[in-house]
Amino acid sequence: MSLIDKALEANRKYAKSYDPSHGKRPAPKVAVVTCMDPRLSDLPAILGMPHADLDVIRTGGPAVTQDVLAELVVSTHVLGSQEILLLNHTGCGFTTFTDAELNAKLSASTGNSFPAPMRFFAFKDPEQNTREQIGKVRAHPWIDKDVPVRGFIFDMATGLMKEVEPMA
């Protein structure tokens, strides 16, 4: 049985005690943009907030792409998120290669270079990455100026979040 088949079996058990009030309209308070890294999945514990309060947007890095900006616009204007938290982390896999390196590697290993150059948004410095993210979100004309936009780096060694100051 595949892992997803096992998950389907678990879902049938989950549904038996499912609370149908979850079917109501979502009302998140904070939009969180964070890395796809599974070590960052327990955001309610990391941030001390219930699942329902967090509108979580995940990409590798995380990269603040046009899609992410669109989701932040929806989160703040349609769903009602009041603050935006950008959460990077130490030891990110996206710092271990460059876009050019991964494109070359995959073209060689698959024998197909058709998708290249694919954008992976690899980066080297999480602080610089966070500063650029804050700048991108803050500069967007559809993100209201009264919505706080703050960036942090989660330290995998300590579990602590360190705030990154935006560019002056």
Ligand SMILES: [Zn+2]
């Ligand atoms: Zn990461």
